[in-house]
Amino acid sequence: MNGNDDNSGFYITTPIYYVNDVPHIGHAYTTIACDALSRWHRMRGDGTRFLTGTDEHGQKIQQAAEKRGMKPIELCDEVVMNFKKLWKALGISNDDFIRTTEERHIKVTRYFFEKLMASDDIYKGLYEGWYCVPCETYVPDAQMGEDMLCPDCKRPLARMSEESYFFRLSKYQEALIRRYEARPDAIMPRVRYNEVMNFIRSGLQDLSVSRTTLKWGIPVPGDERHTVYVWLDALINYISAVGYPEPGGKWESCWPCVRHMVGKDIIRFHAVIWPAVLMAMGLNPPVRVFAHGWWTVEGDKMSKSKGNVVDPFEMVDIYGADSFRYFLLREVPFGNDGDFSELGMVNRVNSDLANDIGNLLNRTLQMIEKYRGGCLPPSAVFERSCDADAALRGLAEKTLAGMDSQMSDFSMDGALKTLWVLIGAGNKYIDETQPWKLGRDDPDDRLDIVLRTLWEVLRLASMLIFPFMPETAARMRSQLGLEEDISVERYPDWKWGAHLEPVSVKKGGVLFPRIDIPKWKADYDARMKSRAEALSAGSGNVSAVSFDTERKPAIEIDDFKKLEIRVARIESAEKIEKASKLYKLGLDLGFERRFIVSGIREFFTPEQLIGKKILVLCNLKPAVFRGVESNGMLLAAEARDGSGEILSLAVVDGDFPPGAPVH
Ligand code: ME8
Numbered sequence: 091m092n093g094n095d096d097n098s099g100f101y102i103t104t105p106i107y108y109v110n111d112v113p114h115i116g117h118a119y120t121t122i123a124c125d126a127l128s129r130w131h132r133m134r135g136d137g138t139r140f141l142t143g144t145d146e147h148g149q150k151i152q153q154a155a156e157k158r159g160m161k162p163i164e165l166c167d168e169v170v171m172n173f174k175k176l177w178k179a180l181g182i183s184n185d186d187f188i189r190t191t192e193e194r195h196i197k198v199t200r201y202f203f204e205k206l207m208a209s210d211d212i213y214k215g216l217y218e219g220w221y222c223v224p225c226e227t228y229v230p231d232a233q234m235g236e237d238m239l240c241p242d243c244k245r246p247l248a249r250m251s252e253e254s255y256f257f258r259l260s261k262y263q264e265a266l267i268r269r270y271e272a273r274p275d276a277i278m279p280r281v282r283y284n285e286v287m288n289f290i291r292s293g294l295q296d297l298s299v300s301r302t303t304l305k306w307g308i309p310v311p312g313d314e315r316h317t318v319y320v321w322l323d324a325l326i327n328y329i330s331a332v333g334y335p336e337p338g339g340k341w342e343s344c345w346p347c348v349r350h351m352v353g354k355d356i357i358r359f360h361a362v363i364w365p366a367v368l369m370a371m372g373l374n375p376p377v378r379v380f381a382h383g384w385w386t387v388e389g390d391k392m393s394k395s396k397g398n399v400v401d402p403f404e405m406v407d408i409y410g411a412d413s414f415r416y417f418l419l420r421e422v423p424f425g426n427d428g429d430f431s432e433l434g435m436v437n438r439v440n441s442d443l444a445n446d447i448g449n450l451l452n453r454t455l456q457m458i459e460k461y462r463g464g465c466l467p468p469s470a471v472f473e474r475s476c477d478a479d480a481a482l483r484g485l486a487e488k489t490l491a492g493m494d495s496q497m498s499d500f501s502m503d504g505a506l507k508t509l510w511v512l513i514g515a516g517n518k519y520i521d522e523t524q525p526w527k528l529g530r531d532d533p534d535d536r537l538d539i540v541l542r543t544l545w546e547v548l549r550l551a552s553m554l555i556f557p558f559m560p561e562t563a564a565r566m567r568s569q570l571g572l573e574e575d576i577s578v579e580r581y582p583d584w585k586w587g588a589h590l591e592p593v594s595v596k597k598g599g600v601l602f603p604r605i606d607i608p609k610w611k612a613d614y615d616a617r618m619k620s621r622a623e624a625l626s627a628g629s630g631n632v633s634a635v636s637f638d639t640e641r642k643p644a645i646e647i648d649d650f651k652k653l654e655i656r657v658a659r660i661e662s663a664e665k666i667e668k669a670s671k672l673y674k675l676g677l678d679l680g681f682e683r684r685f686i687v688s689g690i691r692e693f694f695t696p697e698q699l700i701g702k703k704i705l706v707l708c709n710l711k712p713a714v715f716r717g718v719e720s721n722g723m724l725l726a727a728e729a730r731d732g733s734g735e736i737l738s739l740a741v742v743d744g745d746f747p748p749g750a751p752v753h
Contacts, residue, residue, distance in 0.1 A: 099347035100131035100138045103328050105356060106145040106190065109169035110154035113176045114392070115385055115400035115418075115430060116353060122415050123382065123424065123502060124351050125182045129557035130497045135580045139344050141331050142177065143188035144170050148320030152306040162306045166191055179406045180415065181560050188331040190308075190323055198330035199323050200311045202371065203255075203299075207311075211258050211370040217298045221250035228298075237669040238715055239689055243735065244671050246689050246715065255300040255316060262366035263294045269365070269375060277361050278500065279425035282354065282381045286361045297363060325364045329373070349378040351500075357381040380500050383427035397625035400430055412559035413439050413602070419502040419558055432614060436605050442510065443602035447551065447562075450516045454544040455569060455597040457525050465594045466545060467538050472587050474535060479543045482519050483586055485512055486550050490581060493554060502558070509554050516547045545570065545593070546586060553579050562601060571595045654709035655725070655752040657742050663696035669716045675699070675724070677706060680749025687713075687720035693737045705740040705752055 104120045107113065121142055128140035146166040155165040170189060177184060188195060206212040219228040222240035228250075233241050240247055267290055270276060270283070277283040300316035301307065307317030328348065333339030350360050357379065365375030387398045405414045417435040420442070422428030458466060475483070489512045496504040519540075528537040548570055556563035556576055563576055571593040661683070662676035671689045673696075686706065690699075705725040712721050725740040742750075 098136055099343060100128065100136045101332070101344040101348045102128050102131075102138075102140050103348065103350050104142040105350075105352050106143040106188065106324055106327050107173060108148075108150055109144050109146055109166050109173075110150045112169070113173055113402060115387075115402060115405075116392075117173070118176065118180060118402040118414075119385065119418050120351055120353060120382065121177060121182055121184075122180060122418055123500075125180075125184070126415070126419060126502055126557045127351075127497065127500065129183060129560065132577075133553070133557065133579065133581050134494070135582060137343060137347075139186075139332070139340070140184045141186050141188060141328065142173075142182070142184045143186075143327055143331065144173060144190070145320070145324045145327075146170075146189055146191045147307045147317075147323055149304055149306070152304070155306075163191060176402055179403060180411050183560075186331055188327050190327055194333075195327055195330040196308050198334055199308050199318055199326045201335065202322075202326055202367070203318060204311050206257065206367070206370055207255075209370065211261070212255050212299060213258070215254060215256050215296075216251050217254035217256075218249075218251035220247040222247055236716070237671050237689075239669075239671050244689060244692070246687075252302055253316075254298045254302075255310060255313075256296040257299045257322070257363075257367065258370070259294045259297045259363065259366050262369055263290060265369055266290050266294075266362065266365060276376070276378055277357070278378060278380045281425075282357050282361070282379075286357060289358060290362060294362070294366075321359055321363070322367070325359065325367065328364075328376075346374060346377075348374075348376045349380065350376050351380050351382065354381040354383055380425070382425055383422065385428050385430045387430050389429055389431075397621055405435075409435060409439065410561075412562045413443060416443065416506070416559055420506045422503065424500055424502050424504075436607065436610055439602055440604050440607075444600075444604045446510060446513050446517065447555070448601040450513055450520075450544075450551075451548055451566060451569065451601055452597075453517075453520055454541070454548060455595050458541050458545070458595050459597055461525070461537060462541065464596075465592055466542055467535075468590050468592050472539065472542065475539055475543070478519065478523060479539055482515055482543055482547060485515050486547055487586060489550070490554065490584060494581070497557075506558060509551065512547065513551060516544060516551075519547075520544065542587075545595075546589075549589065550584065550586075552576070553581070553584065565598065565601060569596055569598045652709075653707060655705055656708050657703050657746055657748055657750045657752070658706040658708075658722075658724075659748040660699045660702050660704060663694075663699045665691065666716050666718055672715060672718075673699070674718050677722070678748045679706075679708070680747055684721045685719070686722045686724065687715040687718050688724055690724075690726070690737060690739075693735075694739075702739065703742045703746060703748065705742070 102124050104124050107117050124140055124142070128138050131138040144166070146162075151162050151165065155162040158165060160168075166189070174187065177187075190196075190199075203212065217228065220231070220234060220238070221228050222243060222245060227242075229240055229247055234247070235241065238247055239245060267287070270287060270290075274280075274283055277286050297319075299319040299322045300310050301319060302315050304317050304320075307320060308323050310316040310318055328350065329341055329345065332341040332344045334341040334345070350364075352360050360376070360379045368375050385400075386392065387400055390396065390398060392399055402414070413435065417438050420438065421430075421434065458464060472479075489508055492508045493505040496502075496508060523540045525537055525540050528540065548566065549572065552563045552566035552570065552572075553576065555566070560576075567576055656679060658677040658679050660675055661678050662674075664674045664676075666672040666674055666687065671691050673688055673691050675686050675688055677684055677686060707723045707725065708721075710721075710723050712719050714720070727738045727740065729736050
């Protein structure tokens with residue numbers, strides 16, 4: 091299937107989320123955005139499919155499981171439930187949920203690998219590079235600082251090489267450039283398009299797509315010592331979930347209209363690697379990859395150790411799913427970064443939701459009840475409309491088309507603004523027509539026309555708001571006296587005045603009660619205080635310290651005997667120029683003096699080191715760091731607490747002589 095892009099269908103995907111942690115605002119944001127888009131397309135009558143899921147293989151998951159003393163699959167089974175629960179609480183309407191540990195996915199990943207090997211797009215080679223042993227990752231040259239330390243854990247890197255399978259990414263450089271030059275809207279927003287184009291033009295290198303160091307992954311077909319690189323495994327979910335490569339599977343209609351929504355940090359995987367893999371498979375690259383921005387929280391980067399991670403469950407409990415959805419989609423131009431502040435959300439609830447749309451509904455229904463006993467006569471009254479009525483009707487008719495074009499650009503904030511122009515105009519229309527002054531028995535039916543016009547605006551608003559706030563839309567409809575479920579409505583069928591029958595409205599509870607700011611503030615402060623207390627109790631607690639629990643295979647005593655470990659007294663500790671993490675340590679080994687280079691400068695001052703008797707691996711082959719030769723390696727215990735990495739040197743007590751061997 092190489093068919094042309096299909097614009098009548100709409101298949102949208104979220105990234106699949108890692109299950110090493112609880113869901114946060116970032117996960118909620120992407121998923122809510124995809125939900126609003128897919129609900130919009132269903133209302134248009136497009137063939138729509140919406141996929142989300144979880145990314146369950148790889149080192150992160152393996153380590154998270156080890157930390158909790160669980161098997162990786164046990165951790166996945168547990169955490170996946172949090173995601174599913176959250177999507178329910180947020181009213182997410184996904185058609186499917188894929189887990190990469192499911193057989194339907196594993197099978198397709200292996201099929202990709204086999205097919206790409208058969209076409210020589212995957213080949214076996216030698217991966218060589220700077221490797222961080224504790225992080226178990228190669229560090230690309232471009233990410234390595236002058237100090238030659240791992241950019242993540244700041245420890246010295248080792249030169250390593252291992253057998254690996256490679257994907258011929260370089261072969262697709264020109265094809266990718268051609269595609270994106272011809273279709274600039276395939277990567278949005280523009281800033282990401284430029285970023286990706288610059289990256290591709292700077293030259294693509296073949297990509298290592300297997301690991302021998304990782305067990306928790308999908309075995310490479312025919313060479314089970316290797317597992318498939320977790321990113322390749324993950325990307326394939328988008329097509330494995332729709333039944334590729336079965337003839338007649340859903341993928342045949344979904345794939346020509348696939349759009350991926352991602353965060354800006356993972357755009358390259360989706361706009362470079364994935365399209366190239368698809369091209370190699372003879373499949374269409376995605377119609378669009380849209381990268382949204384990142385949220386900071388109350389002006390600060392979100393982080394667990396700061397205790398400021400926004401818990402979407404808590405937001406739903408306090409504010410309700412629709413207010414949270416509305417705020418996220420309305421607050422920032424979609425694609426830009428934004429700042430999440432609860433006060434900002436409260437202000438929007440009070441102004442946009444309670445004041446604007448809530449009041450429009452409330453005032454209209456109140457008047458229909460008061461002046462017409464809750465029942466509106468048939469819409470034929472429109473025949474006697476005057477200019478003010480016609481102007482509002484004209485605006486309503488333009489609103490749908492305007493929002494539709496903004497939604498096709500994924501501008502959800504823009505679409506909501508457009509809808510709010512109509513809502514604002516509705517409120518203004520009430521102020522101007524002053525229905526309370528109109529005679530109830532006016533032979534020109536002015537009052538009926540005004541009330542019907544307002545009711546029509548609200549009927550339309552309830553349909554247009556549905557993709558963003560589904561619960562609110564349903565409540566509006568039932569108050570407006572519309573019995574049928576909203577899911578039967580379609581935008582192309584909407585017509586002003588199409589509802590000819592008389593209607594009986596049913597005024598219910600207020601849509602969005604105003605939040606009392608002083609009361610809210612007291613509650614907010616109390617929540618923040620208890621969160622801070624929990625955080626500081628946690629950081630003073632031993633259980634907040636974590637460390638690597640990865641176990642190594644058993645060795646023979648002879649393996650250990652190869653190590654020459656001795657006591658050494660530190661005589662000097664000199665800083666190494668332009669290497670902010672490194673010391674050159676002068677050691678007394680009793681029978682000789684020597685120097686080692688060690689990345690412990692951020693943990694100890696020279697005064698804390700000099701005089702200490704430490705343990706040193708003496709027979710490690712010499713290596714040169716920043717021009718200084720290192721002849722050995724000191725031993726230390728390492729862990730992490732709330733403040734980051736912590737280190738304790740392996741020392742010997744008392745008068746033990748330097749040079750003494752350790753057995
Ligand atoms: O990346 N604001 O999974 P993940 C907005 N498994 N978005 C944020 C955010 C923030 N503060 N923090 C994170 C993965 N995100 C891979 C994807 S797809 C084949 C594999 C977004 O659980 C982030 O940009 O780390 C990404 O889109 C998603 O949340 C994180 O997913």
